[in-house]
Amino acid sequence: MPATTMAVPLARPHRPVLVPGTLGELTGPTRGLVELPLRLWWNPTRAFDLDQPTMLAWMYENVLREAIRVDELRAFVHGPTLVRLWPQLNLPRAVRAAWEARHPRLRHA
Structure with a gap:
């Protein structure tokens, strides 16, 4: 019998999508103002003013694409805010699919 492999959704080449177990752990x-670490945002200006809706969405898009540890998601994403912003976030198809598969509530947001 041939071996089967599971397709791993990728946020970008060689970067698996990371999705937490619950939205409640995203606090x-x-x-x-929030400054992302260089690993998550490579721009010299790494501060995001979360009081500006476009900056908040932009930060979330970057964190969801670039996070490699759940603690990064917990530190920079807020669950209820993510649900509210979900429909307007510009995310790679694989990122959106992986998050919606784990958290169907997002599909209905």
Whole structure:
């Protein structure tokens, strides 16, 4: 019998999509200035003003694509805010599919 392999959704080449077990564990900030670590955002200006809706969405898009540890998601993403923003986030298809498969609530947001 041939071996079967599971397809792993990729956020980008060679980067598997990371999805936490629950949205409730995402307790990141929702207001103020947040500076992402260089590993998550390579721009010299790494501060995002979360009081500006476009900056908040932009930060979430980057964190969801680039996170390689669940603690990064917990530190920078807030579950209820993610649900609210979900329909407007510009994400790679694989990222969106992996998150919606684990958290069907997002599909209906």
